[in-house]
Structure formats: C-alpha cells, structure tokens
Amino acid sequence: MAKDLVEFRNLETHFQTTAGTVKAVDNVSFIIREGETLCVVGESGCGKSVTAMSLMQLIESPPGKIVGGEILFEGEDLLKLSKREMSRIRGNQISMIFQEPMSSLNPVLTIGNQISEPLMLHMLLDRKAAKKRAIELINLVGISRPEKIFDSYPHELSGGMRQRIMIAIALSCDPKLLIADEPTTALDVTIQAQILDLMRDIKQKLNTSILLITHDLGVVAEMADYVVVMYAGKVIEEAPVLELFQDPQHPYTKGLLKAKPIINQKQERLYSIPGQVPNPIDLEDNCHFHDRCEFCMDICKVKQPPFRSHGKDTHKSACWLYEEEREVL
Amino acid sequence: MSADVMPITENKNTKAKAVDTPWKTAMRRFTRNKLAVIGFIMIVFMFILCFIGPLFSPHNLFDYSLKNKNLAPNGTYWLGTDKLGRDILLRMMLAGRISLLVGLVATCITVMIGATLGAVAGFYGKLVDNLIMRVADIFMALPSLPILIILGAVLSDLKVHPSSRIYYLMVIIGVLNWTTLARLVRGQILTLREQEFMQATEALGLKDKRKIFKHLLPNTIPVIIVAATLSVAGAILSESALSFLGIGVVPPTPSWGNMISAANNLIDFRKRPWLWIPPGMCILITSVAINLIGDGLRDALDPKTKK
Numbered sequence: 001m002a003k004d005l006v007e008f009r010n011l012e013t014h015f016q017t018t019a020g021t022v023k024a025v026d027n028v029s030f031i032i033r034e035g036e037t038l039c040v041v042g043e044s045g046c047g048k049s050v051t052a053m054s055l056m057q058l059i060e061s062p063p064g065k066i067v068g069g070e071i072l073f074e075g076e077d078l079l080k081l082s083k084r085e086m087s088r089i090r091g092n093q094i095s096m097i098f099q100e101p102m103s104s105l106n107p108v109l110t111i112g113n114q115i116s117e118p119l120m121l122h123m124l125l126d127r128k129a130a131k132k133r134a135i136e137l138i139n140l141v142g143i144s145r146p147e148k149i150f151d152s153y154p155h156e157l158s159g160g161m162r163q164r165i166m167i168a169i170a171l172s173c174d175p176k177l178l179i180a181d182e183p184t185t186a187l188d189v190t191i192q193a194q195i196l197d198l199m200r201d202i203k204q205k206l207n208t209s210i211l212l213i214t215h216d217l218g219v220v221a222e223m224a225d226y227v228v229v230m231y232a233g234k235v236i237e238e239a240p241v242l243e244l245f246q247d248p249q250h251p252y253t254k255g256l257l258k259a260k261p262i263i264n265q266k267q268e269r270l271y272s273i274p275g276q277v278p279n280p281i282d283l284e285d286n287c288h289f290h291d292r293c294e295f296c297m298d299i300c301k302v303k304q305p306p307f308r309s310h311g312k313d314t315h316k317s318a319c320w321l322y323e324e325e326r327e328v329l
Numbered sequence: 330m331s332a333d334v335m336p337i338t339e340n341k342n343t344k345a346k347a348v349d350t351p352w353k354t355a356m357r358r359f360t361r362n363k364l365a366v367i368g369f370i371m372i373v374f375m376f377i378l379c380f381i382g383p384l385f386s387p388h389n390l391f392d393y394s395l396k397n398k399n400l401a402p403n404g405t406y407w408l409g410t411d412k413l414g415r416d417i418l419l420r421m422m423l424a425g426r427i428s429l430l431v432g433l434v435a436t437c438i439t440v441m442i443g444a445t446l447g448a449v450a451g452f453y454g455k456l457v458d459n460l461i462m463r464v465a466d467i468f469m470a471l472p473s474l475p476i477l478i479i480l481g482a483v484l485s486d487l488k489v490h491p492s493s494r495i496y497y498l499m500v501i502i503g504v505l506n507w508t509t510l511a512r513l514v515r516g517q518i519l520t521l522r523e524q525e526f527m528q529a530t531e532a533l534g535l536k537d538k539r540k541i542f543k544h545l546l547p548n549t550i551p552v553i554i555v556a557a558t559l560s561v562a563g564a565i566l567s568e569s570a571l572s573f574l575g576i577g578v579v580p581p582t583p584s585w586g587n588m589i590s591a592a593n594n595l596i597d598f599r600k601r602p603w604l605w606i607p608p609g610m611c612i613l614i615t616s617v618a619i620n621l622i623g624d625g626l627r628d629a630l631d632p633k634t635k636k
Contacts, residue, residue: 056532058531058532086534087535087536088534090532091532091534095533096529096532104528106526106530106548107548108548108550109543117535117539118533118534121536122534169533
C-alpha cells in the first residue's frame with residue numbers, strides 16, 4: 001500500500017457566530033495516500049470545504065478557528081507551522097483549485113503573469129525560465145497556442161479554459177497534493193468531463209495525490225480511489241470507491257446513492273432524502289442524521305454512534321444499525 | 330482511459346475578431362465623449378504652448394525695460410508688457426510650465442502616498458486601518474487653505490530660495506491631498522480582498538507585499554486615474570491661489586497666480602486687463618480641461634456604463 005501523505009487526526013474547526021458555536025468540522029479523521037484520489041462527498045454545509053481550508057489553513061479567523069486535532073503532512077503537523085513556513089508549503093507542495101474559475105483569476109493580470117508567479121516565488125526561477133515553464137504548463141493542460149494564451153487576460157478565455165489555467169497554476173510547482181474544491185460545479189457537463197479527464201491524466205503522469213471535494217456522485221465514481229462521506233461536520237462513512245457503491249452502510253450514503261439518476265431506467269421522480277441538514281449551531285450529542293433516517297432507533301436520538309469498521313477493515317461507518325450495543329440499551 | 334487530453338480547439342470565427350482589452354474599450358468610450366475629447370485637446374494645447382512656445386519667443390524672461398512698461402498688446406508684445414516692461418506672453422508661457430509641473434508632481438506625490446496608505450489600510454484592516462484612516466480624518470478636518478498659508482509663511486521665514494521654493498510647494502500640496510485618494514483606494518481594496526482570486530493568491534503562498542502591489546492595486550487603477558486627474562486641477566488651483574496670496578511661487582519666477590496678483594490694484598485691474606486676463610484664462614482653461622478629462626475617464630472606466 002502506498003505511503004500516507006496527509007493524515008487528519010481528530011480535526012475540529014469551529015466558527016464563532018452570534019447565535020452560537022458552529023462545529024463545521026467535528027472530530028474528522030482520514031488519510032490521503034500518495035498517488036491516490038480521495039473524494040469527500042456530502043451535502044452543502046457539511047464541512048467538506050472547511051476541511052480542505054483547514055488543511056491549507058485558509059480559515060478566516062475570526063470567526064473560524066481550528067480548535068483541536070492534527071493535520072500531518074508527510075509526518076509533520078501543519079497546524080504547528082508558523083505563518084511563513086506555511087506559505088512556503090502552500091502553492092508549492094499543496095495547491096488548490098477553486099470552484100469558480102470565473103473569479104479565481106485576477107482580471108487585470110495576464111495569464112502568463114499569474115502562472116509565472118508561483119514559479120518565481122517557490123521554484124526561484126527567473127522571468128525567462130518561468131515563461132518557458134508556464135508555456136509548458138499551458139500545453140500540459142491541453143490548451144492550444146500557449147504562447148498566445150500566455151499574453152491574454154482572463155476575460156478573453158472561456159470558463160473551461162480558465163479552469164484549465166487554474167489547474168496549470170496549481171500544478172506549477174509539482175505539488176504532492178492537489179486540492180480540488182468542486183472544480184467542475186461551475187462548468188457545463190461536456191467541459192466537466194474534459195476537466196476530470198485532465199485531472200486523472202495529470203494524476204497518472206505526475207503521481208499527484210488529489211483531494212477532491214464534490215457533491216456529485218458521478219464525479220466520485222469516475223475519479224475516486226477512496227471516498228469519505230461527511231454529514232454535519234462528521235465523517236459518517238469511508239470506503240474504497242467500489243465498496244461504497246456496492247455496499248453502502250450508512251443510511252445517508254444509501255440515500256445519496258438512491259438520489260442519483262440511473263441511465264436506462266425510467267423514474268418518474270428522483271428519490272430525495274427527506275428533511276434538511278440540521279442547524280449546525282450547538283448540535284446535540286447524538287446521530288445528527290436521526291431525524292431524517294428511516295431506520296431511526298431510540299438510541300440514535302441520544303448517543304453518537306462510534307465510527308468503526310463493520311466487517312472489512314477499509315470500510316468504516318458510524319451507525320447504530322451495525323452495532324451490538326443497541327440491544328443493551 | 331486515454332493518456333492524452335483532448336485539447337480545446339478554439340472557434341476561429343470568434344477569435345479572429347480580437348477581443349478588446351479593458352483599455353481599448355475604455356479608450357473607445359473616451360473618444361466617443363465629445364466634451365472629454367475637447368478637454369484633452371485643450372490640455373494638449375496648453376502643454377504645447379507652455380513647453381514649446383517659449384522657444385519661439387524673441388523676448389527674454391529678464392528683459393527689463395522701463396521705457397516699454399505697461400504697453401498694451403501690439404505687434405512686438407502680443408499680449409502687452411507688465412510694469413517692468415517684460416513680455417506678458419513669454420511670462421505666461423513660462424508660468425504655465427511651473428503651474429502644470431506643480432500639478433503633475435504634486436499629484437504623483439498624492440497618488441504615491443494615497444494609494445499606498447489606502448491599500449495597506451484596506452488590506453490589513455483592524456488596527457492598521459483604524460490608525461491610517463484616523464490620521465486621514467485629521468488631515469481632512471484641517472482646512473487646507475489656512476494650512477497652506479501657514480506653511481507658505483514658514484517657507485518665507487526660512488528664507489527658502491525662490492527657485493527651490495517651488496519644489497517645497499509641490500511636496501506640500503501633494504502631501505496635504507493624499508486623504509481623498511487613500512479613502513477611495515481603501516474602499517476598493519476592502520471589496521477586492523474578499524474576491525476569490527485573492528483567496529487563490531493566499532493558496533499560492535504569495536507574500537503580502539506582492540498581494541497588495543501586484544494583485545490589488547492594479548485593480549484600483551481606474552479609481553486612481555480619475556482621482557489623480559481631478560487632483561491635478563486642484564493642485565494647480567492651490568498653487569495659483571497661494572501664488573496670488575504671495576506665499577506660493579514668488580517673483581521673479583512667474584506663475585499664473587502671482588501674475589494675477591501683480592494686477593491687484595484698481596488701476597491695473599480696470600485700465601490694463603492684459604495683465605490679468607491671459608493668466609486667468611490659462612488657469613480657467615487648464616482646470617476646466619482637466620475636469621472634463623476626469624469626468625470623461627470616469628465614464629469610460631466605469632464598467633457599468635455599457636456604450
């Protein structure tokens with residue numbers, strides 16, 4: 001098995017609001033291995049992005065704060081690094097692709113300028129070498145006429161091209177980990193497929209690990225090696241991708257899979273999980289999914305289920321359905 | 330799984346018609362604005378008059394000849410002479426050099442101080458922002474003319490040589506004007522720094538200095554250009570006012586302001602209008618022209634106006 005690259009250990013990121021504390025990320029642990037694509041799935045507001053932001057330490061503080069846990073990157077705890085050490089890792093060893101390609105590029109600087117920037121900063125290239133490398137990168141992400149694109153401004157490119165440029169910028173310093181925060185959400189379907197192809201291709205070529213955040217299970221099926229399902233700030237299930245699709249354990253995961261349209265199957269209405277994500281302020285110490293769960297039991301309302309494997313080692317979930325303890329209560 | 334990624338092929342038709350850069354669009358909008366173009370022509374004319382005109386003058390700045398004093402406009406002296414027999418036209422053109430220079434240099438100083446402080450205040454926020462903006466408030470609360478008069482008087486007291494006095498004046502006018510620009514830039518930066526591309530620069534691990542000067546300030550250039558243009562006119566007017574009051578540019582160095590003040594007695598005012606009308610017209614034309622350009626630029630650089 002490949003080496004561990006990043007390990008989240010009991011990460012807790014909280015936001016202080018006037019209404020109370022929001023535990024956006026609550027005791028989250030998982031591991032990203034080298035050369036592996038890990039997908040984090042979940043509804044809006046379940047803490048996917050905050051987990052990634054915590055890794056990059058881009059949590060706006062205040063109101064946000066990482067209150068506990070560790071994030072080990074190659075054995076080193078990122079949370080203990082100074083601001084300067086952290087900015088040496090950002091963009092260099094860990095880089096990030098954002099959701100909105102339209103607004104993630106600075107409108108007044110040329111594409112070339114923006115790709116060269118991290119090269120000159122982290123790789124200490126001079127302007128000429130940076131330009132050469134930037135043109136290589138533009139080529140790598142599959143845009144023709146890289147010299148021309150080098151001198152264009154973001155508004156002259158389409159959304160798909162801009163997202164490719166974002167990927168080029170993210171890849172500029174050969175990062176070990178690429179975080180993609182819903183990289184295809186703002187793009188139309190054909191471009192989505194191209195971008196995903198591109199990312200998969202790059203992963204193979206450069207052996208980069210990818211942390212892919214998405215709520216699109218189609219994307220997960222296509223990209224992931226390993227899947228982490230989050231709900232209300234907690235990891236509720238994690239498994240290798242095939243396992244998860246074949247044998248989902250948590251009712252929430254089952255619901256997500258049911259809510260996905262299937263080709264060649266006529267359905268009048270798509271299934272949707274009833275109810276909404278609970279109000280994240282001051283959540284009680286129970287299973288946060290209990291009020292939407294069709295298998296809800298008494299114990300679900302009062303006690304949090306432990307997160308562990310039931311059967312296979314690699315497949316873990318947090319649900320009382322699979323625990324013996326419920327009979328005792 | 331294909332190893333090669335399908336390249337994006339561009340549509341030749343749409344690309345053949347080159348996409349306008351923001352500057353081209355702004356230029357087109359500006360040239361369509363008649364008043365702005367008139368203003369631009371006027372200011373170019375003033376520059377040519379002041380910087381090239383004197384080269385063709387047969388007269389000398391220090392040609393005193395009392396026998397030619399107070400002549401009305403005629404063939405030799407197109408705009409007449411003053412009470413020391415000096416050519417008004419030549420003095421007016423040379424005065425223009427100084428006034429325009431004061432306007433430009435003072436504005437450069439204003440922009441440098443104002444943009445930097447405004448950007449720093451907006452970027453860091455909190456204590457830094459409070460500190461800088463409260464100082465700006467203090468500057469704004471002080472009425473500028475009395476301050477300028479006091480500083481002018483101090484310069485006179487320090488016996489600063491008339492020729493170097495002009496440089497002090499540029500600095501003083503420039504420094505006193507930074508607040509408006511700082512506020513405008515700060516406001517812009519406050520919204521810009523929340524944009525996603527700034528989060529992206531953070532994710533790239535860029536340094537603060539680079540973020541401010543490379544990524545944020547270029548985005549505020551439209552605001553800076555408009556404010557700077559208008560402040561050129563303001564600086565010229567301040568200089569003229571000070572020189573008129575006798576504490577700006579002092580004779581024998583000519584300036585539009587002190588040329589008018591030379592005509593500040595009733596006889597000169599009523600009987601010899603050639604003493605004060607030409608420099609007065611110059612001030613008027615210059616400041617109107619610059620204001621027209623400023624308004625034109627504001628409309629041209631405003632992304633919301635679709636023309």
